[in-house]
Amino acid sequence: MALIQTKNIRLNSKKELEDHRDGLNFNTQASQRVITVCCGTGCLAYGASKLAQAFRDEIKSQGMELQVTVKTTGCHGFCERGPLVVIRPENTLYQRVKFGDVAEIVTETISRNNVIERLLYSAPGSTDKITCEHDVPFYKKQMRLVFGANGYIDPTSLDDYIAIGGYAALSKALFEMTADDVIDEIRHSGLRGRGGGGFATGAKWQSTREVDDALKYVICNCDEGDPGAFMDRSLMEGNPHSIIEGMLIAAYAVGAHEGYIYIRHEYPVALQNAELAIKQAKSAGLLGEAILGSEFSFDVKISQGGGAFVCGESTALMASVEGRVGEPRAKYVHTSEKGLWDHPTVLNNVETLANVPLIINKGADWFYEIGTANSKGTKIFSLVGKVNNTGLIEVPMGITLREIIYDIGGGIPNGKKFKAVQTGGPSGGCLPEDKLDLNVDFDELSKAGSMMGSGAMIVMDEDNCMVDIARYFLSFLEGESCGKCVPCREGLKRMRQILDRIIAGDGQEGDIETLTDLSEALTMGALCGLGGSAGNPVLSTLRHFQNEYEAHIKDKRCPAGVCKPLITYNIIDGNCTGCNLCVKACPVNAITSQGKKQPVILDQTKCTKCGACYDVCRLDAVEVK
Structure with missing residues (x-):
C-alpha cells in the first residue's frame, strides 16, 4: 500500500504517535496499486535503482501517477532471481526484470491485469509458472517475522515504518511497562543472541541493569564478517528503524542514554539508511531528549568499522569504537560491567535487536511458542554456494537442513550430489549428507560439531574438496586474527602450513593427529571466540571426511579433483x-x-x-x- 508522506512531524506523546499512524492509514488509498522494486545491494548491482526510475517514468508517461506508486524497498531475499519486482496488492512476482520489460509490465499488468508469463518464476526442472510471491517454494516454508517488512516498506520513509506499527513497541514500553517488565518479557521469550554466541538476551540486559553506574551504553553490532553472510546488512538497509526501536527499548530497560551502531565500511547503503533513520527519528522526537514526551532520553551515533573480522568479538569491537586497535581482552571482566570506556554496555547484533519490538508488541508467550525447547523464534540465514535458490531466508528454529537446502533452496544445481553444508561462518563446521535431517537450532548444531554463528550457510557439492575447504577457512581466520595471543597467532599459521603441505602432495603420517592436537590447543588456549572456535573447520572435516585427508596423505590423490598437485x-x-x-x-x-x-x-x-x-x-x- 502506498502512503501519503508527512514532512517534518514531531511526536510529543503516545497519543500523537497513534494519531499520526491512524492518519497515515486513513490516507492510504486502498485501491492504489504499488510496484515494489527490490533495491537491496544484490539487486542494486543489477541496476535496480535505474529500473525503479524507469517504472516511475513509464507511469508518468501513461498518466497513472494517481493510481500507481513505485516503491523502492530493501532486500526481498530471493537474490538468485534479481532484480525482483512485486505488484501489490496481488503480490505478483516478476523475477530477473530488465529495462525492456518495464513498459510491458505497466501496460499489461497494471492497466489490463494481464500476467506476463515469461517473467514468472518456475522451479528448477519444472515448466509450471508461479504467479503469487507467497506460492514460490523459496518463500513457502519461511516464517518472515523479522525480515518480511523488507518487501513492503521504503527504508528511507519513517512514515512507512510507523504505518506498519513502527515505534508502537517503544511507546508500550515507555508508558505501560517498567524497565523490569521489559527485561522480564525478553527473558521469558527465550530470545538468544543472533550474532553467534547465542547468549540469553534478557540475562545480558539484566546484568547491565544491575550495575550501579550513571553512564551506560547500548551498541548495535552491524559488522558481520563471515564469508557469505549478509543478513545484518540487509536488515539495516531495508528496515533501519526496527533496529533503532530495538536499541531504544534495550536502553530503556538497562538505563542507558547513549548508543552506537557499529557498521562495516563495506556497507555503504546500510550506512546511508541508518544515518537517515537516525536523523528522521530525532526530528520526530523518537530519539534525543524526552522521547515521546516521556522522561526517557537516548541518542545514537554511528561508528564505522575497518572491516576486521575480529571486531565481531565484543571487546575488540568496543576497542574499535574507542578509536583503538581492535583487539580482544580477557573475558574475566564482563562488558555488562565494564564495556565501552569501562562503563556497563549492552551489545546485541542487528537481528537480535530487530526481534525486540516484535516481542514487546506480541508478547513473550507468542515468541516462546516458535522454535525448539532452547532455541526460540526464527533465524535469518544467508543460503549460498552450490544451491539453486541462493539468498536470504528466515525460518523457524527447528527446521531441518534438508528442508532448507532442498525445499527452500531448490536442491543442488546441475544434478550434482550434495556433499556438505558449512554453518556458522569460518569458525563453524561442515556437516555431511547424513546430517541433512538435523534440526537447525543452537544446541543441535553444536552437538554435530558446528554452530549457529551469525547465520551463514554455504552448500557444497561433490566437486568440493573438504581438505581445500578447511584450508580456505583456516587461511581466512589466520589473516583476520589480531595476533594478540600465541595459540591463535602461531597455531593457525602452523595448521595452515600443514594443510598447504597436504594439498601439495607432501602430506605425512601423523599430520592428522597434529592438526587435531593444534585445534584442541586453540579451543582451550585462545583469548577470544575467534581463536577458540578456529579449529572447527578442521575438526569437523576430519570428523566427517577423514577419508579425503587420508587420500591426500597416503594415496597422493584428491578425490574431488580440486588440488592441482594431486590431479x-x-x-x-x-x-x-x-x-x-x-x-x-x-x-x-x-x-x-x-x-x-x-x-x-x-x-x-x-x-x-x-x-x-x-x-x-x-x-x-x-x-x-
Missing part, C-alpha cells in the same frame, strides 16, 4: 572424436590434434592443470585422476 588430466581415447574443442581451449598448447575422428594427444609435461579441456569437452573424453 592429472587424461584423454579417454574411446570417447574422443577429434572435435578439437580442447585443442582450441588449451592456453599452453599442451593438446595436439591427430586429425579428424582421431583422439587428441595431451602432453603431461606442458599441462598446467587449468581444467579448460575438461570444461569444454562435451563427450566425457577428458577425465580427472
Whole structure:
C-alpha cells in the first residue's frame, strides 16, 4: 500500500504517535496499486535503482501517477532471481526484470491485469509458472517475522515504518511497562543472541541493569564478517528503524542514554539508511531528549568499522569504537560491567535487536511458542554456494537442513550430489549428507560439531574438496586474527602450513593427529571466540571426511579433483572424436590434434592443470585422476 508522506512531524506523546499512524492509514488509498522494486545491494548491482526510475517514468508517461506508486524497498531475499519486482496488492512476482520489460509490465499488468508469463518464476526442472510471491517454494516454508517488512516498506520513509506499527513497541514500553517488565518479557521469550554466541538476551540486559553506574551504553553490532553472510546488512538497509526501536527499548530497560551502531565500511547503503533513520527519528522526537514526551532520553551515533573480522568479538569491537586497535581482552571482566570506556554496555547484533519490538508488541508467550525447547523464534540465514535458490531466508528454529537446502533452496544445481553444508561462518563446521535431517537450532548444531554463528550457510557439492575447504577457512581466520595471543597467532599459521603441505602432495603420517592436537590447543588456549572456535573447520572435516585427508596423505590423490598437485588430466581415447574443442581451449598448447575422428594427444609435461579441456569437452573424453 502506498502512503501519503508527512514532512517534518514531531511526536510529543503516545497519543500523537497513534494519531499520526491512524492518519497515515486513513490516507492510504486502498485501491492504489504499488510496484515494489527490490533495491537491496544484490539487486542494486543489477541496476535496480535505474529500473525503479524507469517504472516511475513509464507511469508518468501513461498518466497513472494517481493510481500507481513505485516503491523502492530493501532486500526481498530471493537474490538468485534479481532484480525482483512485486505488484501489490496481488503480490505478483516478476523475477530477473530488465529495462525492456518495464513498459510491458505497466501496460499489461497494471492497466489490463494481464500476467506476463515469461517473467514468472518456475522451479528448477519444472515448466509450471508461479504467479503469487507467497506460492514460490523459496518463500513457502519461511516464517518472515523479522525480515518480511523488507518487501513492503521504503527504508528511507519513517512514515512507512510507523504505518506498519513502527515505534508502537517503544511507546508500550515507555508508558505501560517498567524497565523490569521489559527485561522480564525478553527473558521469558527465550530470545538468544543472533550474532553467534547465542547468549540469553534478557540475562545480558539484566546484568547491565544491575550495575550501579550513571553512564551506560547500548551498541548495535552491524559488522558481520563471515564469508557469505549478509543478513545484518540487509536488515539495516531495508528496515533501519526496527533496529533503532530495538536499541531504544534495550536502553530503556538497562538505563542507558547513549548508543552506537557499529557498521562495516563495506556497507555503504546500510550506512546511508541508518544515518537517515537516525536523523528522521530525532526530528520526530523518537530519539534525543524526552522521547515521546516521556522522561526517557537516548541518542545514537554511528561508528564505522575497518572491516576486521575480529571486531565481531565484543571487546575488540568496543576497542574499535574507542578509536583503538581492535583487539580482544580477557573475558574475566564482563562488558555488562565494564564495556565501552569501562562503563556497563549492552551489545546485541542487528537481528537480535530487530526481534525486540516484535516481542514487546506480541508478547513473550507468542515468541516462546516458535522454535525448539532452547532455541526460540526464527533465524535469518544467508543460503549460498552450490544451491539453486541462493539468498536470504528466515525460518523457524527447528527446521531441518534438508528442508532448507532442498525445499527452500531448490536442491543442488546441475544434478550434482550434495556433499556438505558449512554453518556458522569460518569458525563453524561442515556437516555431511547424513546430517541433512538435523534440526537447525543452537544446541543441535553444536552437538554435530558446528554452530549457529551469525547465520551463514554455504552448500557444497561433490566437486568440493573438504581438505581445500578447511584450508580456505583456516587461511581466512589466520589473516583476520589480531595476533594478540600465541595459540591463535602461531597455531593457525602452523595448521595452515600443514594443510598447504597436504594439498601439495607432501602430506605425512601423523599430520592428522597434529592438526587435531593444534585445534584442541586453540579451543582451550585462545583469548577470544575467534581463536577458540578456529579449529572447527578442521575438526569437523576430519570428523566427517577423514577419508579425503587420508587420500591426500597416503594415496597422493584428491578425490574431488580440486588440488592441482594431486590431479592429472587424461584423454579417454574411446570417447574422443577429434572435435578439437580442447585443442582450441588449451592456453599452453599442451593438446595436439591427430586429425579428424582421431583422439587428441595431451602432453603431461606442458599441462598446467587449468581444467579448460575438461570444461569444454562435451563427450566425457577428458577425465580427472
